[in-house]
Amino acid sequence: MEINIYQLVMNPFTLMFTTVIFGLLFGQIKFGKFEFGASGGMFVGLIIGYFVQNFAQDIVNSGESANGYSIAQRLLSEGVINSYFLDTALTLFIASVALITAKDLAVILKKYGVKFIILGFSITFAGAATTYLATGIISSTNSFEVSGVYVGALTSSPGLGAALEAAGEHASMYASTYETQDDKVRAEILEVIDPTGALTIQNTTTLTKEQQSAFVTNATGSVGVGYAVAYPFGVIMVILGTNLLAKVFNIDIEEEKKLFRREMAQARQGSKAKEIPITNFSVISFCTVCLVGVFLGAIKVNFGWIGFISLGTTGGVLIAGLVLGYIGKIGPMSFRMDPKALSLIRELALSFFLSIVGLKYGNLALNAVMGSGLTLAMTALAVGFVAMTVGFVLGRFVFKINWVMLSGAICGGMTSAPGLGACIKAVDSDEPAMGYGATYPFALLGMILFTIVLNKLPIL
Secondary structure, three states, X not given: OOOOHHHHHXXXXXXXXXXXXXXXXXXXXXXXXXXXXXXXXXXXXXXXXXXXXXXXXXXXXXXXXXXXXXXXXXXXXXXXXXXXXXXXXXXHHHHHHHHHHHHHHHHHHHHXXXXXXXXXXXXXXXXXXXXXXXXXXXXXXXXXXXXXHHHHHOOOHHHHHHHXXXXXXXXXXXXXXXXXXXXXXXXXXXXXXXXXXXXXXXXXXXXXXXXXXXXXXXXXXXXXXXXXXXXXXXXXHXXXXXXXXXXXXXXXXXXXXXXXXXXXXXXXXXXXXXXXXXXXXXHHHHHHHHHHXXXXXXXXXEOHHHOEEOOHHHHHHHHHHHHHHHHOEEOOEEOOEOHHHHHHHHHHHHHHHHHHHHHHHHHHHHHHHHOOOHXXXXXXXXXXXXXXXXXXXXXXXXXXXXXXXXXXXXXHHOOOHHHHHXXXXXXXXXXXXXXXXXXXXXXXXXXXXXXXXXXXXXXX
């Protein structure tokens, strides 16, 4: 019998299952009255991902003759964990949560609709405003990296697509008008083209076509760097925020749950929704929700000067699950399935999703803390903190929204699926998902709108 230890250690399944096990064990440790729960997988994953990537890098640095060289090289080129694992776990999590909470969709929209629209745009605007101010304060990084921090701190993959496109257009405009820009802007352009500092405003009065092309390429690359560094810190902020806000403001979660359920019972009395019986779990129905969601997420709608906007897979599956779950039954397919079975899928998918996030971004996150990315990491935490604070103050003290709904709405405003998972655990109920689902579409629109505006504003 023979075991290839290198293949075993760097196998994605070994890494995922190990991270889930130790992450859940870590999540059960109590720090006072606080515990990480399923979120523990992300923190364990950050550490494992960091050491595994460095282990692979050491092997590759040793040369082609080193044991495990080809395996390590493949890990470095493809990443510790392929994004397909991440997307699959997230899709299953979102679909199960949406189906569990869908039956009360109409009641929630009627009761909180306008408030959730305002929350979605307010949270994303607060994050964008903080990011733009950061571009003028931070001198150690370029403004394109900081703009990537915005979508990373709010954990928005659709926002990243808009940021990359907007950054490319923004960079092209600056490259073509280099000669007319002031010295500060020209210096930043040259720094993006060549970070070594060899190009200066004194020795570079015009840009060649190659330099213009390099500026656009490096600018969009900088957005990606900002996003990758900020993403895990955005997740950390929203997970900690959803757990700590209730404790800091002495919110009695059990009392909030009782109050919310009384409010919902009263709201349902005036509803004419047809009662649909709950059926056993159906793989066909569940996969239909996921498939419809993928199609919805791929549809791009033209919003004029804003450009084309799509929900992405996460948004598409969320909307498909809420709508089909609310309808309840189409022909032989029932979408009102056993909540216990759906909760089991939700738990499993969330544990894998958070663990994969940690594994995928561990190296970037810990290198950021220990190196030059620290500024971007701190910016991400600041952006996430301001956005969440605005959402909390507005929702709790202005709109007087019950914490059960508000916690989910804040995560929806942050477009943060990991945050929703933390909310569900903190409240010990799936009900925050209704606030998340009602706020998410408007936050997504605001995220993309403000991302484009952010990239069209002058460099500070």
